[in-house]
Amino acid sequence: MDKDQDQEVQCAECVKQKHIQNLQQKQQRKNDQIPFEENNYTHNIRKGDERLLDRRAFMKTMVGAAGVFAVSTLPWGALAVKGLAGGGHQDDPPLRITDIADLPVGEAAKFAYPGKHDSALLIRLSENEYKAYQNACTHLKCPVFWSKEKDELVCPCHHGAFDARTGKPTAGPPQRPLPEVLLRQEGGAVYATGVKHYET
Amino acid sequence: MKRSWRGVILLCIVLFLNIICTQKAVNAYYFEHYRSVIMYALFNILLFPAAYLIYRRERDVR
Numbered sequence A: 001m002d003k004d005q006d007q008e009v010q011c012a013e014c015v016k017q018k019h020i021q022n023l024q025q026k027q028q029r030k031n032d033q034i035p036f037e038e039n040n041y042t043h044n045i046r047k048g049d050e051r052l053l054d055r056r057a058f059m060k061t062m063v064g065a066a067g068v069f070a071v072s073t074l075p076w077g078a079l080a081v082k083g084l085a086g087g088g089h090q091d092d093p094p095l096r097i098t099d100i101a102d103l104p105v106g107e108a109a110k111f112a113y114p115g116k117h118d119s120a121l122l123i124r125l126s127e128n129e130y131k132a133y134q135n136a137c138t139h140l141k142c143p144v145f146w147s148k149e150k151d152e153l154v155c156p157c158h159h160g161a162f163d164a165r166t167g168k169p170t171a172g173p174p175q176r177p178l179p180e181v182l183l184r185q186e187g188g189a190v191y192a193t194g195v196k197h198y199e200t
Numbered sequence B: 001m002k003r004s005w006r007g008v009i010l011l012c013i014v015l016f017l018n019i020i021c022t023q024k025a026v027n028a029y030y031f032e033h034y035r036s037v038i039m040y041a042l043f044n045i046l047l048f049p050a051a052y053l054i055y056r057r058e059r060d061v062r
């Protein structure tokens, strides 16, 4: 009985030992191993970023850009439909710009026509020659001013220039002429009577 | 590795047409040619599904 007990204790001891040995072996095996399954040592090359600009991603970008362009023309289309639906141009009421006596030859007067935000310029080119244009530059809408020295309308933003007699662009980026305001002289004053529309 | 660049080239053309149409539409608007504005805008919008179809067809070509 005594002997049996002793053996049992011993056995329990050796089981413990075996267990520890096992654990140690396992640990060692783990430490000996390469931590990755593959053996071509490419795991540290990040392919993710590489795919950011491959052919497919580039094509995706192009499709996205096409979408942006499609959406960006929508408002213009809507405005055009509105313009068509509005039909012809309704006549703007005449507006008294200035007295002839207040405008020496070679000078310009500012006014707004037809709306109060459509700024325009009246230029007295000679004794009896008047011209008026809406003076938002046809390039990017900077206000154009009258330069007496250069004898033309000048846009300060990108050095655009317009002929004061026709409104046609003569230099710089603008492509369209300035919209001309039609004028009438009456009783020593100049009146704006309408905006001339493009014929082309 | 030989690749097919057809999709890339086609999409470049589509985008180029997009740019032209946008520019033309804006210009036509200021010249008050409303009908052409609508034409250009419509064409621009149609180009988008076209671009997407090209992408779908060319995506998996090696």
Ligand code: FES
Binding pocket: A137, A138, A139, A140, A141, A142, A155, A156, A157, A158, A159, A160, A172, A173, A174
């Ligand atoms: S805004 Fe007048 S030249 Fe550009």
